Amino acid sequence: MIKTKTSDDKLDTLLSRSVVPIIDLAHCGIEEIPVKSVVNRVGHQLHRVLAEKGMALLVNHGISDEKLKTAWDHLDDFVDLPPNVKQHYIRSEGNHHGYKSRELNGNFKGKTPELRHAFNISTLNAQNLPEEPLPGFADHISTLANDFKALACFILQALAVSLDISPTFFLEKHSHMLSDDQENMSTLRMLYYPPVVDDEPGQNNVIERRCQYSYQRCLSNQPDFRPEHDPREEDELNELDGTNGQLFEHKIGNGAVIRCGAHVDYGTFTLLAQDSEGGLEMKLPGSEKWHRVGHLPGAILLNCGEILSIWTQGRYPALQHRVVIPEQEHIRARGRHSIAYFCHPDNITSISPNDLPNPDAVKDTACLKQRKKSFKAAKERVYNACQLISKKFRDTYSNNNHSQ
Ligand SMILES: O=C(O)CCC(=O)C(=O)O
Numbered sequence: 001m002i003k004t005k006t007s008d009d010k011l012d013t014l015l016s017r018s019v020v021p022i023i024d025l026a027h028c029g030i031e032e033i034p035v036k037s038v039v040n041r042v043g044h045q046l047h048r049v050l051a052e053k054g055m056a057l058l059v060n061h062g063i064s065d066e067k068l069k070t071a072w073d074h075l076d077d078f079v080d081l082p083p084n085v086k087q088h089y090i091r092s093e094g095n096h097h098g099y100k101s102r103e104l105n106g107n108f109k110g111k112t113p114e115l116r117h118a119f120n121i122s123t124l125n126a127q128n129l130p131e132e133p134l135p136g137f138a139d140h141i142s143t144l145a146n147d148f149k150a151l152a153c154f155i156l157q158a159l160a161v162s163l164d165i166s167p168t169f170f171l172e173k174h175s176h177m178l179s180d181d182q183e184n185m186s187t188l189r190m191l192y193y194p195p196v197v198d199d200e201p202g203q204n205n206v207i208e209r210r211c212q213y214s215y216q217r218c219l220s221n222q223p224d225f226r227p228e229h230d231p232r233e234e235d236e237l238n239e240l241d242g243t244n245g246q247l248f249e250h251k252i253g254n255g256a257v258i259r260c261g262a263h264v265d266y267g268t269f270t271l272l273a274q275d276s277e278g279g280l281e282m283k284l285p286g287s288e289k290w291h292r293v294g295h296l297p298g299a300i301l302l303n304c305g306e307i308l309s310i311w312t313q314g315r316y317p318a319l320q321h322r323v324v325i326p327e328q329e330h331i332r333a334r335g336r337h338s339i340a341y342f343c344h345p346d347n348i349t350s351i352s353p354n355d356l357p358n359p360d361a362v363k364d365t366a367c368l369k370q371r372k373k374s375f376k377a378a379k380e381r382v383y384n385a386c387q388l389i390s391k392k393f394r395d396t397y398s399n400n401n402h403s404q
Pocket residue numbers: 189191260265272274280321322323337338339340404
């Protein structure tokens with residue numbers, strides 16, 4: 001059962017409005033060996049849901065809301081540290097682990113700055129975590145990262161069931177996640193998008209704004225699948241940035257900012273926990289329209305990455321997504337928090353569309369375009385996961401605004 005304070009009738013109506021199918025993981029056992037019957041049930045649900053929608057909202061997954069909120073508190077405390085302390089944890093060129101924020105005054109080579117603080121955790125080695133300035137940080141985040149890893153392992157097994165292949169096929173290819181040996185790029189990313197408030201002209205200090213998670217107004221622990229949350233007409237919304245890949249910008253001071261530019265995730269899949277502030281939008285398979293994902297308290301969003309799309313020959317599509325800045329002033333004046341776990345195969349895993357038995361013949365023309373794209377990436381040459389992900393990083397840095 002989904003735990004919520006909403007009455008059953010109201011909940012049914014809200015859930016029926018969600019563009020994202022909901023999958024109940026009750027008894028998935030992230031702390032023990034998963035129950036086989038649950039793996040099978042979830043596998044069968046994923047088979048349909050990922051092919052049709054490319055994503056699912058996971059409920060009763062075993063990671064408590066309190067744990068997520070405490071992690072966001074730790075991130076807020078980190079963001080508040082003096083710059084010379086934060087400096088020690090900054091992500092260096094070519095490294096996935098570490099903290100990164102984009103200051104408004106920086107040099108963006110003509111790109112629109114993404115207004116967010118991101119702390120990537122790809123090693124649980126305490127040396128690389130801000131334990132000294134923030135006692136408790138390393139312990140809490142390591143436990144949380146291991147919970148996400150366990151959930152990812154469960155999903156990897158269910159995915160194998162969903163594709164009717166050996167139950168350990170994916171698990172074996174992800175055996176080094178978070179193992180400190182540089183053999184796998186899986187990452188837990190903690191994200192904070194500061195409030196967007198117009199500054200005095202010329203001030204541009206918006207990135208500094210603080211919004212302590214526990215004090216902010218995302219206490220409404222209610223599902224939110226309102227389709228018309230944004231006052232802009234949908235056509236206008238899509239015209240602004242949907243069809244031609246441009247990014248939704250917010251003008252502030254002399255410049256423009258975005259929260260997270262349109263992109264697809266690179267790896268096998270992503271698990272995403274968000275607070276209730278909203279802003280996440282996805283393009284559904286075969287569609288050029290942006291859809292609000294909405295909010296279900298405590299749920300974790302599962303979305304496919306490009307590698308899974310290649311493996312499944314596009315059957316499980318990697319969806320474009322972005323985080324927009326709310327149009328309403330009082331909503332964008334609040335910060336937003338999320339946590340993403342990027343599940344990546346071990347670096348040396350070769351990624352080829354021929355690794356899996358060919359799924360059903362292509363029937364859906366809407367998916368054809370996506371399949372062609374995935375084939376193009378994988379046909380010319382078989383890359384291993386490390387090459388593929390590094391190539392995507394390079395392309396992203398040189399071509400568009402989103403920095404993964
Ligand atoms: O913050 C979010 O909700 C999404 C973040 C995301 O898509 C990413 O970092 O790849």
